[in-house]
Amino acid sequence: xxxxxxMDMYQPRLMSEIVDSGLKQDTIDLIVDIGLLMLGLVxxxxxSGVLSGxxxxxxxxxxxxxxxxxxxxxxxxxxxxxxxxxSTGSLVTRVxxxxxxxxxxxxxxxxxxxxxxxxxxxxxxxxxxxDIRFGYILLVTLPVLLVIIIVFIIKVSPYFKKMxxxxxxxNAVVQENITGARVVKAYTAEEKENKRFGxxxxxxxxxxxxxxxxxxxxxxxxxxxxxxxxxxxxxxxGADISSRVIDVSGQIEIVSGLxxxxxxxxxxxxxxxxxxxxxxxxxxxxxxxxxASIDRLNAVLDTNPVVKQGSETFEDEALKGTIEFRxxxxxxxxxxxxxxxxxxxxxxxxxxxxxxxxxxxxxxxxLVNLIAxxxxxxxxxxxxxxxxxxxxxxxxxxSRVAMCLxxxxxxxxxxxxxxxxxxxxxxxxxxxxxxxxxxxHDFINSFPEGYDTKVAEKGASLxxxxxxxxxxxxxxxxxxxxxxxxxxxxxxxxxxxxxLYKAIEANLKDMTVITIAQRVAxxxxxxxxxxxxxxEIASIGNHQELMATSPIYQDIYNxxxxxGDEING
Numbered sequence: 001x002x003x004x005x006x007m008d009m010y011q012p013r014l015m016s017e018i019v020d021s022g023l024k025q026d027t028i029d030l031i032v033d034i035g036l037l038m039l040g041l042v043x044x045x046x047x048s049g050v051l052s053g054x055x056x057x058x059x060x061x062x063x064x065x066x067x068x069x070x071x072x073x074x075x076x077x078x079x080x081x082x083x084x085x086x087s088t089g090s091l092v093t094r095v096x097x098x099x100x101x102x103x104x105x106x107x108x109x110x111x112x113x114x115x116x117x118x119x120x121x122x123x124x125x126x127x128x129x130x131d132i133r134f135g136y137i138l139l140v141t142l143p144v145l146l147v148i149i150i151v152f153i154i155k156v157s158p159y160f161k162k163m164x165x166x167x168x169x170x171n172a173v174v175q176e177n178i179t180g181a182r183v184v185k186a187y188t189a190e191e192k193e194n195k196r197f198g199x200x201x202x203x204x205x206x207x208x209x210x211x212x213x214x215x216x217x218x219x220x221x222x223x224x225x226x227x228x229x230x231x232x233x234x235x236x237x238g239a240d241i242s243s244r245v246i247d248v249s250g251q252i253e254i255v256s257g258l259x260x261x262x263x264x265x266x267x268x269x270x271x272x273x274x275x276x277x278x279x280x281x282x283x284x285x286x287x288x289x290x291x292a293s294i295d296r297l298n299a300v301l302d303t304n305p306v307v308k309q310g311s312e313t314f315e316d317e318a319l320k321g322t323i324e325f326r327x328x329x330x331x332x333x334x335x336x337x338x339x340x341x342x343x344x345x346x347x348x349x350x351x352x353x354x355x356x357x358x359x360x361x362x363x364x365x366x367l368v369n370l371i372a373x374x375x376x377x378x379x380x381x382x383x384x385x386x387x388x389x390x391x392x393x394x395x396x397x398x399s400r401v402a403m404c405l406x407x408x409x410x411x412x413x414x415x416x417x418x419x420x421x422x423x424x425x426x427x428x429x430x431x432x433x434x435x436x437x438x439x440x441h442d443f444i445n446s447f448p449e450g451y452d453t454k455v456a457e458k459g460a461s462l463x464x465x466x467x468x469x470x471x472x473x474x475x476x477x478x479x480x481x482x483x484x485x486x487x488x489x490x491x492x493x494x495x496x497x498x499x500l501y502k503a504i505e506a507n508l509k510d511m512t513v514i515t516i517a518q519r520v521a522x523x524x525x526x527x528x529x530x531x532x533x534x535x536e537i538a539s540i541g542n543h544q545e546l547m548a549t550s551p552i553y554q555d556i557y558n559x560x561x562x563x564g565d566e567i568n569g
Contacts, residue, residue, distance in 0.1 A: 007041040007042065007044050007045030007048070008045055008119075008272075009119075009122045009123065009126055009272075011038060011041065011042075011268075012126070012264070012265035012268035012269055013126065013265055014034050014037060014038050014041075015038075015261065015264060015265065015268075016261030016262055016264060016265035017034055017261065018030075018031055018034050018035070018261065019260055019261030019264060052111060052115075053111060055110070056107050056110040056111035057107050059106065059107070059110055060103045060104070060106040060107035060110065061103065063102075063103060063106050064099050064100065064102065064103030064106070067099050067102065067103075067297070068095060068099050070301070071094065071095055071099065071297060071300055071301065072095055074300060074301055074303075075091060075095075075300065077305045078303060078305055079305060079306050079307045079374065079375065080374060080375070081306075081332060081333050081334075081375075082303055082305070082306060085303075086299075086300065087168065087172050088172065088175055089168050089169070089170075089171035089172025089173070089174075089175050089176075090168040090171075090172070090296075091300070092171050092175065093164065093167050093168045093171050094293075094296050094297055094300060097164070097167055097293075098164065098293035098294075098296050098297055099293070099297065101164075101289055101290050101292075101293040102290050102293050102294055102297065104286060104290070105286050105287060105289075105290030108282075108283055108286050109283075109287075112279055112282075112283055113283065115279075116276045116279050116280055116283070119272055119273070119275075119276045120273060120276050123269045123270075123272040123273045123276065124138060124269075124273065126265075126269050127266055127269040127270065127273070130262050130265060130266050130269075131236070131237060131262070131266070133236055134233060134236065134237075134266055134270075136236075137229050137232045137233060137236075137270070138273070141225055141228070141229045141270075141273075141274070142273070142277070144225060145222065145225060145274065145277040146277070148218070148221055148222070148225075149218070149277065149280060149281045149284060152214065152215070152217070152218050152281065153281070153284045153285065153288055155214055156211055156214050156215060156285065156288070157288040157291075159207055159210055159211045159214075160211070160288055160289040160291075160292040161292040161295070161296075162207050163204070163207045163208060163211065163289075163292075164292055164293060164296060166200070166203050166204035166207050167204060169200040169203065169204070170197070170200045170201055170204055172200075173193070173196055173197045173200050174197070177193050177197070179458070215285065218278075218281055219278075222274060222277065222278055222281075225274065226270070226271065226274040229270045229274065230267050230270060230271075233263065233266045233267055233270060234263060234267070237262065237263040237266060306333065306376065307373060307374070307375065307376050309392070309393050309394040310390050310391040310392050310393060311391075311393065312387070312391045312392055312393065312396070313392070313393055313395075313396040314385065314387055314392070314396065315396070317385065320350045320385045320386075320481060321350040321351065321385070321400075321481035321482050321510070321511065321512035322347070322348065322349055322350050322383075322384070322385055322386065322512070323346075323347070323348040323371060323382075323383070323384055323482065323512065323514075324346070324347045324348070324382070324383040324386075325344045325345060325346040325347075325367075325370075325380065325382055325383075326345060326380050326381050326382075326383065327343050327344070327345055327379065327380040327381075328341055328343070328344040328345075328370065328377050328379065328380035328381070328382060329341055329342055329343055329344070329377065329378050329379040329380060330363075330366060330370065330375065330377050330378050330379075331378055332375070339378070339535055340363045340366045340535050341363045341366060341367060341370075341535045341536075342534075342535045342536050343379075343380070343536070344367065344380070344536070344537060345537075346530065346537065346540075348512060348514070348528075349512075350481075350510065350512055351509060351510045351511065351512060352512055352513075352527045352528065353501075353504075353505065353512075353513045353515070353525075353526045353527045353528075354512075354513065354514045354515065354526055354527065354528050354529075354530065355514075355515050355516075355517065355522070355523025355524075355526035355528070355529040355530065356368070356514065356515065356516045356517075356523070356529075356530045356532065357517065357518075357520065357523060357529060357530070357531050357532070357553065357556060358531060358532035358533060358538075358552075359533070362532040362533055362534060362535065363532055363535045364486075364516045364532055365486050365487075365516060367532070368403070368484045368486055368514055368516060370382050370389075371384065371389070371401055371482065371484065371514075372397065372398055372401045372403050372484070373389045373390070373392075373394070373397060373398075376390065384397065384400060384401065384481075384482070385400070385481070399478070399480065400480055400481045400482060401480055401481070401482045401483075401484065402422065402475035402476075402478050402480040402482070402483045402484070403475070403484050403486065404471055404472050404474075404475040404483065404484060404485050404486065404488040405471070405486050405487075405488060406468075406486055406487040406488055406490055408459060408464075408467035408468050408470070408471040408488070409458070409459075409471075410455050410458065410459035410462070410467055410470060410471070411455065412454070412455060412456065412457050413454070413455060414449075414451065414452050414453060414454055414455065415444055415447075415450075415451050415452070415453050415455060415470060416428075416431055416451040416452060418455055418470055418474060419431050419434060419435065419451075419470060419473045419474050419477055420474075420477065421474055422474050422475065422477065422478045423477050423478050423479075426477050428451075430477055431451065431473075431477060432451075433477075433507075434473040434474075434476040434477035435451075435469075435470075435473045436503070437472075437473070437476055437500075437503045437504060437507050437508070438469045438470070438472040438473035438476060438500065438503075439469055439492075439496050439499050439500050439503065440466070440469035440470055440472070440473050443466055443469075463491070464491035465491040465492050465493070465496070467491075468488055468489060468490070468491050468492060469492070469500075471488060472485070472488060472489075472500070476504075476508070479511075480511070481511065481512060482511070482512045482513075482514070483508075483511060483512070483513050483514070484513075484514045484515075484516070485513070485514070485515045485516065485517075486516045487516050487517060487518065489515075489517070489522060490517075490518065494519075494521055497521070497522060498521075501515075501522075501525065505525075519560060520543075520553075520556060520557045520560055521560075524543045525543070526542070526543075527542065528540055528541065528542060529541065529542065529543065529546055529553070531546065531550055531552050531553050531556075533552055538550065538552050539552065539553060
């Protein structure tokens, strides 16, 4: 970089030498020599520029790559409600666009700040070396340039944050329409969503256009200052252009003062200085834009996870699968006045098959989410294998507990890879065994490519029941101590669901199984059924006991069809 700037600085002086000395008669050799020297300096400067550019971009890319990993890993460490505080579109923009902006700032800082500073210092030295009076021009033009740049930056900077926010809005609309394409088409809402996208896109356009209009004014203003400086140099230097005496032989002899080449060199150096300020303005613009992105990234990175992992793995202890809730109360963050769970006391033994029933919003999913520590309790404690879940590392706890959710999230991989997602080293035999238990083996084999069938994005190529069964196989193949089915058989018909639970009972006797369901038929054969009502345990027992003692359970049972009872015998 130093070599690049130094080579550029010598060019005007060499051109001055050609004009003032080389254009004499019979001095073509001098012109050729200086010209070759200039070409050599250009080559050296070009090579230095390429190397410095590669170095700056390499550093910036590495920084951006590391920052992107850090931000992504931090997002992964946040709890559900903390992720929800940022919209999905906003997080996507921060991990992509914002980090790109920061990376660009780093590249410019490494390359252009040093280059511009050196150009300013060397350009001023070379200009003053020609004539000290040119310093007066610098004293006038440079402060004016600096003031103009600062004013422009102050006027434009508020719009950069707005620009990133408008990008968030566009990304959010696009993402929602892609993931919810079926709903949009089902309700023929294409026109409505097109208008919604158009509004978000127009807002982004308007902010961008405002920035462009304001920044476009800086170029003509700087041009006026540059031309004024050139006129001042020509005025000061022109009055002192060397006197010339032509002798009888026709030779030109320089007597004293500045030469024409000196004036040309001075104008070039002034141009270098003004262009340096143009680059300075561009850098300020990038810095302000990058500052907006940095603030948005810091908002993510400064969000401390509310659920922090413990330090114990308890690997030396025998796996059991016991769960205990000791006087547990819980409210979602920001809603501490409304407890979702109230003083829950419950013990589940190894290998028990537990069903949980209750009205919507009574706390069923919340209860099991506390086992895997997706949230921390407000009061009391949750124990797995006689240890508080807060003492476990996340990996140690969640390797013991497999969660199978109602909304089955599948990835654009093969069916086999989706099943192995929770256990990368699962053998083919283990995959097939898990699929058979999950009642997925037969329909998987019906595909031409079987287990190597590629799943479309979000499982779009599969039915709801097929996705749920693959998700269940994914949970089973981990061979955890505890598996939780959170309404994860809702898309299955009663007959398939009954076969699934019979297969689990036959093959996974030692595994603790918790089933959350809306249908009595889904939990009728469980060892114990827990009935929740308004965040409290209303009753516990098997089907027969609850039919005799629990009015809530009786109401649920009587409100449902008896077909599930007939299938389960």
